[in-house]
Amino acid sequence: MLYQKPKGTRDIYGKELKRIEAVCNAARSFFVRNGYQEIRTPAFEMADLFIRSIGEHTDIVEKENYTFKAGKRVYMLRPEGTASVLRAIIENKIPLPRRFLYIEPMYRKERPQKGRYREFIQIGIELIGEDDPIYDAEMIEQGKRFLESVGASGFTIEVNSIGCPKCRSLYKKALKDFLRAKTNVLCSNCTVRLDKNFLRIFDCKEQKCQEIYDTAPKITDNLCANCTQHYATVKKFLAEFSIEFTENKKLVRGLDYYTRTVFEFKHQLLGARDTILAGGRYDLLMEELGGVNAPALGWAMGVDCVILSLPDEQPPLVQRKRFFIATIGEGLITETVELRNTIQKNDHVCIMGNPKDSVKRQLKKANRLQVDYTILYGEDEAKAKVCSMKDMESGEQKQVALKDFASFVKTI
Numbered sequence: 001m002l003y004q005k006p007k008g009t010r011d012i013y014g015k016e017l018k019r020i021e022a023v024c025n026a027a028r029s030f031f032v033r034n035g036y037q038e039i040r041t042p043a044f045e046m047a048d049l050f051i052r053s054i055g056e057h058t059d060i061v062e063k064e065n066y067t068f069k070a071g072k073r074v075y076m077l078r079p080e081g082t083a084s085v086l087r088a089i090i091e092n093k094i095p096l097p098r099r100f101l102y103i104e105p106m107y108r109k110e111r112p113q114k115g116r117y118r119e120f121i122q123i124g125i126e127l128i129g130e131d132d133p134i135y136d137a138e139m140i141e142q143g144k145r146f147l148e149s150v151g152a153s154g155f156t157i158e159v160n161s162i163g164c165p166k167c168r169s170l171y172k173k174a175l176k177d178f179l180r181a182k183t184n185v186l187c188s189n190c191t192v193r194l195d196k197n198f199l200r201i202f203d204c205k206e207q208k209c210q211e212i213y214d215t216a217p218k219i220t221d222n223l224c225a226n227c228t229q230h231y232a233t234v235k236k237f238l239a240e241f242s243i244e245f246t247e248n249k250k251l252v253r254g255l256d257y258y259t260r261t262v263f264e265f266k267h268q269l270l271g272a273r274d275t276i277l278a279g280g281r282y283d284l285l286m287e288e289l290g291g292v293n294a295p296a297l298g299w300a301m302g303v304d305c306v307i308l309s310l311p312d313e314q315p316p317l318v319q320r321k322r323f324f325i326a327t328i329g330e331g332l333i334t335e336t337v338e339l340r341n342t343i344q345k346n347d348h349v350c351i352m353g354n355p356k357d358s359v360k361r362q363l364k365k366a367n368r369l370q371v372d373y374t375i376l377y378g379e380d381e382a383k384a385k386v387c388s389m390k391d392m393e394s395g396e397q398k399q400v401a402l403k404d405f406a407s408f409v410k411t412i
Ligand code: ATP
Pocket: 080, 108, 110, 115, 116, 117, 118, 119, 120, 121, 122, 253, 254, 255, 273, 275, 276, 277, 278, 279, 300, 301, 302, 303, 304, 305, 306
């Protein structure tokens, strides 16, 4: 083999593509009905946009990004959607409040594993310009309702509040005091994080660190009065939206821009990396990126993670049938094209055979193309004003009168 695709990427076609498309289309129709408007942003941006918003000492910026230089500029392939959406709002002076949906590939150089790739599609929603806790609850509810609408079940929802800079500065001291005598037991990653991005120690995957953090003071118990009030109200609204959730005081998220509410949806079918959907509030990011002071919130889910959490037998949501039309001789092309158009008008797939080929050869091709139905339209059929149709799965054959063909296709 001369060339291979890069590690962690895929060639997507057939069933896998159908399932991905089905989830993306379902998301488009679900979120548009909820007032979200789709946005597409460039696949790469100035590297600095992502570094500044995600944070210098995060997995993405430290080791997972694809950065390249072109001319004098340094760009980064988009590793996530939020920073780009905010940049677009600021640059295009889009009035707030606003709801945006994106369905786009993201790029992260992480270790490929179940549901995790280096190029993957994220579906994300952002609600910019709203600070009321009712929207935190609504965001979580929308994620849950969407996942259920595509057939996912068995996931759990974890919620936490990581406060604002005011709560964090006081809490940081309490946490450091607690850890002072224990720093030699922490893993090297955590020792570094503690200095650079202290909340992220809770994100550590090492068991021995987690055992220490179990008894450490938590940001959730050290919120300022406003953040305490906000979090309490979010939980009250979640109950009113009938959302079951658990509070996870160690949930901090892997990106720097979050404030107050954070949440993750988890599913055990996913294995070690069990998060399907994750997000939260990022009230300071708009201003940080040079925009107006606007509170905001959002989440993203990996399409592959969603698919892994669906039952195996779940069919792709878009069910098109595949037809092949064999016609004999070049005299019947006009009518064959009409038959094909009727099939395609009903949103099915139809491929025409080559009329110069023998019936046998055309039927062989239909088999290779794995169609659901083969239609034969030759001289005899033309004379009788019918077409012969074969259901390739059951082998059943019948004739359909041309005048009834359109209504017949509708019943398939
Ligand atoms: P994690 O610690 O789970 O990697 P993160 O902070 O890196 O989380 P986010 O950017 O918040 O991840 O990702 C939101 C969602 O996007 C994840 O829950 C997951 O469904 C999906 N996702 C993230 N990285 C990948 C990947 N490499 N491949 C496929 N999906 C991904």
